[in-house]
Amino acid sequence: MTLPELRGSLYINGQWCQPDSGRTTPVVNPATEETLCEVAACGADETHAAIEAAAEALKSWRKLTPYQRQEPLRKTAELIRNRVDQIARTLTLEQGKPLAEARLEVLANATFFEWYAEEGTRVYGEIVPSHFPGKRLFIFHQPVGVS
Numbered sequence: 001m002t003l004p005e006l007r008g009s010l011y012i013n014g015q016w017c018q019p020d021s022g023r024t025t026p027v028v029n030p031a032t033e034e035t036l037c038e039v040a041a042c043g044a045d046e047t048h049a050a051i052e053a054a055a056e057a058l059k060s061w062r063k064l065t066p067y068q069r070q071e072p073l074r075k076t077a078e079l080i081r082n083r084v085d086q087i088a089r090t091l092t093l094e095q096g097k098p099l100a101e102a103r104l105e106v107l108a109n110a111t112f113f114e115w116y117a118e119e120g121t122r123v124y125g126e127i128v129p130s131h132f133p134g135k136r137l138f139i140f141h142q143p144v145g146v147s
Contacts, residue, residue, distance in 0.1 A: 008038045010046055013053035020045050030096040054146040062143050066121045073117035080110035 008024035009016045024038035040046075061069065080087065084106045091102035125140035 008040045010040045010042060010050075012046065012050045013056075017046075019043065027094055029093050036093055051146060058143060058146055066123065070117035070120050073113045073120070077110040077113040077117070080106060080113065084110075 009018060011017075019040040019042055021041060021043055023041035025041045026035040027037050027039060028034070029036055084103060087106045088099055088102040091097060091105065092099045095102075097105075123141045125138060128137045128139060130137050
């Protein structure tokens with residue numbers, strides 16, 4: 001699809017698609033009341049399709065090591081920082097907040113992605129006492145679901 005065809009589109013399971021209803025919702029600049037763009041108005045079917053796609057993707061995500069899982073998060077932080085001015089401008093247009101505040105918010109969000117990337121490699125298991133003699137319980141953390 002070309003960029004104009006993507007207006008009001010959804011990205012589900014690696015594919016651009018249109019909402020079943022065909023409806024869109026305007027994003028309005030609160031300062032000028034100008035419509036900035038139209039976004040897809042999703043319904044239950046699209047929501048279920050997105051959840052099913054995420055559940056399917058989780059199967060391969062769970063097989064990755066914490067170090068492999070951190071890479072997309074680090075890349076996201078990098079992409080956010082590379083586009084800080086563009087994203088901040090969009091926030092300002094959509095919400096009417098001052099540009100400097102929007103820029104700080106964008107940079108803070110990049111930091112969150114980076115923090116979670118690092119934190120994922122520090123999720124250690126635990127060995128806890130059991131009430132059965134000669135037994136120990138081992139707890140380990142792993143991705144468990146999407147909904």
